[in-house]
Every structure is written in structure tokens, then in C-alpha cells.
Amino acid sequence: MSVPEASPSAPNDRDDDSRVGHAATLRRLEKSAGSLAAAAIARMDESLPWYRAMPPENRSWIGLVAQAGIAAFTEWFRHPETKQAISTDVFGTAPRELTRAITLRQTVEMVRTTIEVMEEAIEEVAAPGDEALLREALLVYAREIAFATAQVYAQAAEARGAWDARLESLVVNAVLSGEADEGVLSRAAALGWNAPEQVLVVLGTAPDGDSELTVDAIRRAARHARLQVLTGVLGDRLVVIAGGSTDPLHTARALIGPFAPGPVVVGPVVPDLLSATRSAQSAAAGLKACAAWPDAPRPVLADDLLPERAMAGDTTARDQLVEEIYRPLEEAGSALLETLSVYLEQASSLEGAARMLFVHPNTVRYRLRRVTDVTGWSPSDVRSAFTLRTALILGRLSDAEQPL
Structure with missing residues (x-):
């Protein structure tokens, strides 16, 4: 029995519609973009207290982001197969500083409000018969916007973290080398240093491996001990500038976990960050002289090593x-x-x-x-x-x- 030859399939109108969008719905979306953006901004002003409390400049940037988001949705609905970079289209209209002024939670609330306004307007914007198609497209677009938002803030956090690490390394190096000045104070303040009245330096050998993991471990220990720290790995040495405690040995014991085996020396307590150079230099001299006292405790005060330091030329x-x-x-x-x-x-x-x-x-x-x-x-x-x-x-x- 012979099989009849298959006839060419007819064009699928639904696939064509999902690929290029319905012309009438697209025209309505384009005409409604301005009113939708205005409605979204009005809704934010009504329901988001943090938006009302923001400076006018930041509110204007948020308005531009909302407009860009609606415009990007219109273009995305027209060509869903292109998978264009939504994060560039939407968030590229605002300056990078906006990620510092607006938290991730606030951005999520802003996006949710805008999506809700657009969803409520589907019946009015969609051409007859396109309501389900537009609602489905908006659902997928909302998912893409969520991923784009996470990506923008993740990139900003990575960039900020890398910059903060470099800034912290500069501060620690300046203190250790005796070059601390007023500029160091401003850099430390940018890192969250609140100028505690008691400061000391803990110095020891850095462990092998990723220095970022070591620094993170020091910060976790400091948070647990309720200490402020500035820390960094300089060569083979792990340096910790700690503030907020008058007990040097207690402070060092709270932070000693991430240090590699070997001596850990604690410099004397000084009144501020600019004076921390004295504590750092005493700790560095003590670390050098520790070889003359094999039974020294761990951690050990730099002042307990005064004889060895003196003999070593300090x-x-x-x-x-x-x-x-x-x-x-x-x-x-x-x-x-x-x-x-x-x-x-x-x-x-x-x-x-x-x-x-x-x-x-x-x-x-x-x-x-x-x-x-x-x-x-x-x-x-x-x-x-x-x-x-x-x-x-x-x-x-x-x-x-x-x-x-």
C-alpha cells in the first residue's frame, strides 16, 4: 500500500503573530507608552514611601527607567525572537550611581509596580483577541526583567567589591609603611571605618591560597567579635587593623583563626588610625624578632618582645x-x-x-x-x-x- 505524498503545511498564523506581534496591538502599545509610564510613576508616588522621599534628580532617573522599560517591552513584543539585552535597554538610561542610591529591594518594587500597571492596562491596550497573547508576553518579559535586574546589581556589587578591596589595600599599606595621612582617613571612612577611639594592628603570616578568602574570614571573625577591621594580605603577611577594643590579646585571639601557623604579634593600642603606624611598626619589628623567642605565646604582644626587638636593631x-x-x-x-x-x-x-x-x-x-x-x-x-x-x-x- 503506497503512502500518499505529504502536502506542504499551511503557514501557522499563531507562530507568525508571536514572532512579529499583532500590528494593531503594537500600535496601541506605542501610543500608550507615555500614559503607561505616567501611570506607573503616579502609582510609585502613591504606594512607595521611599520614592516620595528621594531627591528630584533620582526620581527623574527612575521615571526614565520606567519609560525605557515600557518602550523595551514594545520592541521586545515586536521581535521576541531577537532576545535583545534588556538590561542595556532599560537600565542603561540611568547612571551607574543610581545602583548606590536605590537598593535592590527598591528596584524590585519599582519593576513590580510598573508591571502591575501594564498588566492592568492589557484589556485596554490589546487589540480584540490579543489579550492572552499580550498577557503571556508580559509574563515572559517580567521574568527577563527580573534576571536583568539581578545582573545589573550583581555587576555593580562585583565592581564595588573590587574597588573597595583595592582601596582597603591602599589604606593598610599606608599604615604599615608609615605613610598614613588625612587622605587615608577619608579612604577608610569610604570603607565604613567609623573612627574608633582604640586601634591596634595584628600581624602574622598569611595562609597559602586565595587571599580574598582569608580577608573574608577575618571580616566574619570581626563581625562575630563586634570589631571594626581593615585588613589585607601584603606579600606573605596578613595585616589586620582592628578598632573598638582596649584588650589587645582578646582582640587578637578573636581574629587569629585565618592566620597561618607561626607567630602572631599584636601592636600596642593607639588612639586613632593615623597613630596606627606606630602599632604596625611595633608589630612588624616583633614579628621579625620572634625567631629569638621560640616559646613565645601565640598571639604575643609586641611590648613583650622588647628585648629581642632591641637586639635585632629596633x-x-x-x-x-x-x-x-x-x-x-x-x-x-x-x-x-x-x-x-x-x-x-x-x-x-x-x-x-x-x-x-x-x-x-x-x-x-x-x-x-x-x-x-x-x-x-x-x-x-x-x-x-x-x-x-x-x-x-x-x-x-x-x-x-x-x-x-
Whole structure:
């Protein structure tokens, strides 16, 4: 049995209509574009409080976006197969700064309001018989607009994030290199730094891998500890400028997780960001000198590393030991300096020091308590005794260098 030859299929009028749109509906859309845009803006003014509170310039930009959206829908309805870039057609009419002035939530409300106005006008705009076709087209277009909105804000967020990262790196580098000035304050303010009254720097080794992941981990830890931070990876070092805490060790312990194994040094607390250079330089000198104290705690204060820093050539540490330990003891009287020196030379023996000084051991004990009161360092502690001995040596060398 032979199969009859298939006859050519007739043109599909519905496919042609969906491809090029109905001429009458298109004409009505074009004529109604202005009134639809005006109705959408009026609806926003009526139902969106944030729109009413915006400056006139921003409201005018939103009006242009609404008009562009309706015009783009008309063109999209005419040629749905072209899949033109809706984000360019609609959001390209507004400046990039508008994404900072209007949140994503507000943009969604703006788009929803405009779509609702257009949907309510379908019965009036569509030619007889085209209502379902126009409603279906508007539904698909609304989906495309939603994706376009997400793309615009995602691109803006990526660009802003990249710029903020570069800006933050500049601030951190300026503080670490000692080049901080008023310009650094303005850059930090742009990053959300609220000028806390207590600032310190934490310095350690950066882990291998993506530095952005490390920075994100520091920020999460800071949010959990309710700290302000500016952070960055400079070479192999992870630098964190932290504000809002008066306890350096507590701050460092809250942020220590993302650091690579190895020493983590905490600089002294300073009053503001411009003074953070001093904290950063102390932390950097401490990190360099940590090799001389293998059993140093982690984290460790930069001031606890003063002897090692002084031996490594840190003039700030040398001056600090002389000015904060030797000079106060010198001013307190020769008896304290002499007693401390003899006590340290006698292997921290009260009886041995008393014999050398021809005094009672209780007198030595009293004088050593006075040393602790004056300097904050206890001669009976091994580590403190090392610091005091170093201060005595540096103080005597400083006296010897002064002209008679």
C-alpha cells in the first residue's frame, strides 16, 4: 500500500503573530507608552514611601527607567525572537550611581509596580483577541526583567567589591609603611571605618591560597567579635587593623583563626588610625624578632618582645626600654637600680643580694616590690627579669654615650 505524498503545511498564523506581534496591538502599545509610564510613576508616588522621599534628580532617573522599560517591552513584543539585552535597554538610561542610591529591594518594587500597571492596562491596550497573547508576553518579559535586574546589581556589587578591596589595600599599606595621612582617613571612612577611639594592628603570616578568602574570614571573625577591621594580605603577611577594643590579646585571639601557623604579634593600642603606624611598626619589628623567642605565646604582644626587638636593631624598642624602665628607676633613687642589678647578677637570690648589699633580705624584697611598682615588670619572673636586665644594659650604654 503506497503512502500518499505529504502536502506542504499551511503557514501557522499563531507562530507568525508571536514572532512579529499583532500590528494593531503594537500600535496601541506605542501610543500608550507615555500614559503607561505616567501611570506607573503616579502609582510609585502613591504606594512607595521611599520614592516620595528621594531627591528630584533620582526620581527623574527612575521615571526614565520606567519609560525605557515600557518602550523595551514594545520592541521586545515586536521581535521576541531577537532576545535583545534588556538590561542595556532599560537600565542603561540611568547612571551607574543610581545602583548606590536605590537598593535592590527598591528596584524590585519599582519593576513590580510598573508591571502591575501594564498588566492592568492589557484589556485596554490589546487589540480584540490579543489579550492572552499580550498577557503571556508580559509574563515572559517580567521574568527577563527580573534576571536583568539581578545582573545589573550583581555587576555593580562585583565592581564595588573590587574597588573597595583595592582601596582597603591602599589604606593598610599606608599604615604599615608609615605613610598614613588625612587622605587615608577619608579612604577608610569610604570603607565604613567609623573612627574608633582604640586601634591596634595584628600581624602574622598569611595562609597559602586565595587571599580574598582569608580577608573574608577575618571580616566574619570581626563581625562575630563586634570589631571594626581593615585588613589585607601584603606579600606573605596578613595585616589586620582592628578598632573598638582596649584588650589587645582578646582582640587578637578573636581574629587569629585565618592566620597561618607561626607567630602572631599584636601592636600596642593607639588612639586613632593615623597613630596606627606606630602599632604596625611595633608589630612588624616583633614579628621579625620572634625567631629569638621560640616559646613565645601565640598571639604575643609586641611590648613583650622588647628585648629581642632591641637586639635585632629596633631603635624604638631600645628607646622604650630605656625611657620606660631605666629612667624611672634612676629617678626613683640609686638604691633601686643597685638592688635590681645585684639581685639579677646573683641569680635572683634574695639572700645573695642582701649579703652583697649588706642589708636585710626583707629590705631587698621591699626594694624589688618597688621596682615592680615603678616599671610594671617583676624581677622574680624569669621573662620580666630578662627584660629588666636588657633595660639596665641599654640604660648604662645610653649614659656612657652622653657627653660629660
